[in-house]
Amino acid sequence: MSTVGNSTNIFWHECPVGKHEREKLLNQKGCVVWITGLSGSGKSTLACSLSRELYSKGKLSYTLDGDNLRCGLTKDLGFKAEDRTENIRRVGEAAKLFADAGLICIASLISPYRKDRDSCRAMLPEKNFIEVYMNMPLELCEARDVKGLYKMARAGKIKGFTGIDDPYEPPLS
Numbered sequence: 001m002s003t004v005g006n007s008t009n010i011f012w013h014e015c016p017v018g019k020h021e022r023e024k025l026l027n028q029k030g031c032v033v034w035i036t037g038l039s040g041s042g043k044s045t046l047a048c049s050l051s052r053e054l055y056s057k058g059k060l061s062y063t064l065d066g067d068n069l070r071c072g073l074t075k076d077l078g079f080k081a082e083d084r085t086e087n088i089r090r091v092g093e094a095a096k097l098f099a100d101a102g103l104i105c106i107a108s109l110i111s112p113y114r115k116d117r118d119s120c121r122a123m124l125p126e127k128n129f130i131e132v133y134m135n136m137p138l139e140l141c142e143a144r145d146v147k148g149l150y151k152m153a154r155a156g157k158i159k160g161f162t163g164i165d166d167p168y169e170p171p172l173s
């Protein structure tokens with residue numbers, strides 16, 4: 001019996017079919033590929049390419065994209081620091097479930113704060129969390145500006161935009 005956060009008197013229930021059995025069934029290893037980088041750095045493009053490539057090799061993956069998740073699972077969250085932290089925590093937990101299901105879970109979110117990404121890494125065995133950094137200069141992302149968000153941020157119409165007036169902390173390795 002244990003207490004986790006605000007959940008009290010919690011009992012973990014074990015099931016005879018576990019991650020190992022599911023991995024055997026799927027003939028693959030469940031893991032998380034976590035793609036981080038500025039808006040417009042190419043996260044979603046890479047996530048989709050990787051998913052397609054894995055599919056063509058008969059490997060089951062599932063993509064968790066920041067923009068898409070913000071239409072549902074995380075629609076109650078904005079872009080202030082504590083909301084981004086909760087966003088990453090929640091998606092990290094979801095990604096962990098997909099990996100436990102035996103899937104290759106590809107998460108593509110800005111995830112600007114190093115400590116939040118490190119918390120997600122800590123949820124899984126070291127080799128099951130692969131962090132990928134889209135190392136694109138801000139100038140290039142801004143020049144692409146597919147959604148026109150950088151222009152709005154520069155004009156002060158969006159406050160706290162990553163890379164403009166909100167920080168991005170690149171991975172150390």
Ligand SMILES: Nc1ncnc2c1ncn2[C@@H]1O[C@H](COP(=O)(O)OS(=O)(=O)O)[C@@H](OP(=O)(O)O)[C@H]1O
Pocket residue numbers: 038039040043044065066067070079083084085087088108109110111112147149158159160161162
């Ligand atoms: N203030 C601000 N800063 C950054 N991005 C913003 C902002 N407001 C809206 N958007 C849009 O939200 C997308 C990023 O969502 P994420 O969930 O990945 O962000 S975060 O990880 O919580 O920082 C991001 O999508 P991508 O361009 O695909 O990264 C934007 O379309």
Ligand SMILES: Nc1ncnc2c1ncn2[C@@H]1O[C@H](COP(=O)(O)OP(=O)(O)O)[C@@H](O)[C@H]1O
Pocket residue numbers: 037038039040041042043044045046108144146
């Ligand atoms: N490797 C690449 N080379 C050139 N353009 C790219 C590359 N990857 C993505 N793009 C383009 O950059 C823009 C932003 O890509 P996107 O995947 O939406 O970024 P993000 O998900 O990080 O916001 C899109 O127009 C996309 O076609």
